[in-house]
Amino acid sequence: MSTEAESLMQTSWTSEACNRVDPQSDSGLQALMLAAAILDQPCDALQSWHVHGKTDGRFEELDILQVAGRIGLRAKASTLRIDRLNRLSPPALVYDQLHQQYRVFEGEEAKIITLTDPLTKIRESVTLSSLKRRLAPRVILLSRKTSETPSQHRFGFRWFLPSILKHVDRFRGVIVASLLIQLFALVTPMLFQNVIDKVLVSRGLQSLDVLAIGLIALAVFDPLMAYFRGIIFTHLASCVNSELSARLFRHLVHLPLKYFGARQTGEIIARVRELDSIRNFLTGSALMMVLDLAFIGVFIIVMFSYAPQLTWLVLASLIIYLLVWTFIAPFLRARVTREFERGADNTAFLTETVTGIETLKSLAVGERFKRDWEAQLASYLKASFRTNMLGNWAGGVIGLVQKLLSALLLWFGVRLVMSGDLSIGQLVAFNMLAGHVTMPILRLAQVWQDFQHTGVSINRLGDILNEPTEAIASAGRSSLEKLDGEVELRKVTFRYTDTGNEVLRRLDLRIKAGEKIGITGMSGSGKSTITKLIQRLYVPQSGQVLVDGVDLALADPAMLRRQLGVVLQESFLFNGSVRENIALGATQTSQEKIEHVARLAGAHDFISELPGGYDAQVGERGGALSGGQRQRIAIARALLVNPSVLIFDEATSALDYESEAAIIRQLPKILEGRTAIMIAHRLNSMRLCDRIIVMDKGEIIEEGSHDQLLELNGQYAQLWKLQNGATGFH
Known part of the structure; x- marks a missing residue:
């Protein structure tokens, strides 16, 4: 959430009541649509309103910013000085407090400002001075986004940058606090050096009080700065967390139905959970590590001023650390990948078990599922153990190098003190500085392991975020604002997979507005597929699906489905x-x-x-x-x-006859004035249809009214006789 958006949440700059609003009379939404048209990025207001999902009030600043980004515009809200309004690049959105609505700033000429009412499209020319008490002190700046190639949309660490950079002001606070903490860390060794050399060695007690005050001050301010950094950092992580989660969920719910059909529910949930580990890495250990590593260079420069020979030893240890992790990285990544795969399998198995618990109990197979769960759990624990053991082995090597470095620093340091090249205080200070260099590197061992986990999480989450979403509100798409209900399929061919069998074969079907049509046939004949194509849940391999003469490839699926x-x-x-x-x-x-x-x-x-x-x-x-x-x-x-079109897809087949009869009695009222498509194996409701088609292997084999099909004595007649006895009862 941007700073501007948060300020809006604290102090609303509109006085409109939070009631249900007609999008056509929403000045914020309509102002955005007008500005988009000026920028040659036209979009339908109803589409944008529905996709945004706001049902409890008018569009405010945050809503406008979010929708603008969704329709291909860059949007930024900032504080407005009215006397500088003429310097803005039009179009921009301002809020007219006098009329309680948004207006579109379209430019300035000869000190005359042009504002447009987005509801009436009436332009108004006013002077700057007359606007000073009229406009709210905020403005929304708009411009077109630069075009991006598809490769730029591939999911990776770059996906997180906009959300993180949006909070750059808080990052500054974290960086300032970190800088002060590191300065305290730099000063502390120098104070200890003076205490040892000037007080202990030289017995200069007059300096002790001053140095003690300095140490107390550092002892107070260091944790205080760490506390403030923690507060800012926690708030920053919460903001990034909420934004990233919202972006992921928005993408997930706009994925095509085909994506969900090809994956287990538990698998998808496991992938969504990977966002937590990525977010914790980016806004937790990784960021802190980057801030600490950024100051290592300063510490190394100071160390060179104390003892160049000892500093080279420290640098050599850093190279060894780097070599160890470079060697171990590919092995660790492979084990982490396997661990995550086993974890996802467990989540999928558990989700499937809970979902199908009634079937599991009715078949009394609980013990078998228990054994399967134990086997899968053992596989996961084994993979996790192997990953942890490799990490522990690497950590052991790093620890050994650290201890050897401490021994070498002590050995060579004492020799330098004995030769007079280094004082005792300087040796102590150098070791303290070396600790500030090596400790972040040692923590880097754990961060590196987290990085491997995060890399695997990125790949797994990419399975969701690299998948193209359904087309949503955008320029050039028909909103199908009000349907008459005419449906047509032209030469439609459909397969569930590119290499699978044809479910529909060059199917032609036309349904007039207001017509009631029944579809029946054997299982797998393509009946339900037709209705999913009409809903744009499926996309045909070839052919066209049209509603009211509009090809659904050019329509907004959300607005279609609402009708x-x-x-x-x-x-x-x-x-x-x-x-x-x-x-x-x-x-x-x-x-x-x-x-x-x-x-x-x-x-x-x-x-x-x-x-x-x-x-x-x-x-x-x-x-x-x-x-x-x-x-x-x-x-x-x-x-x-x-709805203009009503689809009953086997809506009564799972009911008892009494419940089915109750619903069928209501059907004449329910279907009145609508186009209706009724799919059924049980044919009791088919007599209400104007036309019935019989499907077999993706093709229409019979077509006509109920009586006509009975007289034809084909597959429909045979089904009718099986369900109603061989008496030929109509």
């Missing part, structure tokens, strides 16, 4: 209340509308009977409700956004 109502075979309910689950896609919806869609879905009666009614907790994954209750809540949730 699609989807009910799956096993709809996911999140831990929370019934109301929260129904209003998941529109959190500011009124209670009246929630109850309306619940009645439409046939859910209001049973919800009213629950303890707490709409505030009743559904439990994890909706475990406190029956399957039919969960499904009706899912239908109500899908209807809340009043």
Whole structure:
């Protein structure tokens, strides 16, 4: 979070109430859109508003900064001196306190300022003097980002730099505190030298009081500076932590569905956790080490002034340390990689076990899973032990070199004292200075091991951050603001993998706006794939998917999905209340509308009977409700956004016949005025469809109304007879 953003959080410079706001009347959002258009980076306001996810108030400074970065603009907020407004490069955003809204500064000519109202697009020409009491003392500067090549987006340490450099002011505080600490460390040996040479050796007691005062002052100020550095550093780490975590989560939720289908949940969670070790390394041991190492050169220069021969011994030990870690690095990295792989396997296994605990218990295979867990845990512990042993071996070699260095410094140092080239105080001071040189190097042993862990974490986290996200709000993308509901697939071919079998083969399908279409067929025939292509969850290998004549390759998928109502075979309910689950896609919806869609879905009666009614907790994954209750809540949730296109993907196949019949009775009301796509193996709901298509091996083999398909006496008729007896009952 930037300094400017934090100051905004402390003192808001708008007086607007934090209520639900129409994005078309949000002056902050619309001002940003107008400035973006001026910079030839046009973007849709509704797209940006939805992607940003702000539902509880108007756009303020922090929101504008975040959205600006997302749509390809550089944005910076700073304090504004009104008399310098004419020196700014337009466009810039200013806040008009008189009218309680943002305005766009478009330039100055002949001491006349041009401001534009982003809601009415009316330009206003005013003098600087008239703006002094009118504008808030803040400005948001905007410019286009320089174009970047794809290689610049590869994940690595550079990914962290913007978040770290954003807090450069705090870094200055840490550096200043570190500089003072190192100066104290430099002065302390000199004081001890004087105590030994001038007091102990020369018996000059008159100097003792002065030197004692100096030592006491250092004893007080050194830990005090370390304390202040710790406070600043902890705050800095917290800010970087929150920003990096938010960036990672934002990227994760915008990844395509295909990414999640190709990886275990536990694997993804394990990779996300790698951010913790990277962040701790960058804002913890690594940064402190860099600050300490930066002063080593100063200590070495001072040491040369005392005893060049002894200093060369210290430098030789540093070279040995470097050689040891250079030799051990590739072996350590390989072992660390294996340790992390085993840890990720354990996380994936544990997540899968907890998720499938009901199946595990019903099959009574708990003991077998226990043995598998013990085997995997043993593999992880073995890998961890080997890594630690290698690190300990390297640490032992480093410790041996350190002890040999101490002995050599004492040996040669005493000889220099005996020959008169060095005083006793100077020898003591030199050893203290050598300790300040070697101690960071010795700590570097642990930091180096952490660095190897961090390198592996970078590679593993790169599996997420190097994956391209779905296209989001940007210039040139259609927002599909309001759908009529016409859907068309043209020569669509789809495979789950590039080398896999074709799930759909040059499929042509057109669904008119308002048409109710049923899709059935054998498992694996491509029914559900069609609905995922329409939602842009999948991308076809060839062909086009169009909604209202717009190719979905050119549309914003988030805005598209908000206008699609989807009910799956096993709809996911999140831990929370019934109301929260129904209003998941529109959190500011009124209670009246929630109850309306619940009645439409046939859910209001049973919800009213629950303890707490709409505030009743559904439990994890909706475990406190029956399957039919969960499904009706899912239908109500899908209807809340009043979707133009409604997709039922095997929505009733897991229900008992009574629950299915209750939902089917509601379908005529639910489907009224909408385009509907109903996928089902159980054909009871198919009679409500205007047209039914039968799929087999990715192709349409039959098409027509319910009665027409029965008369055709093909696969649909056979399925109908199997489900309703051989009487030919229609």
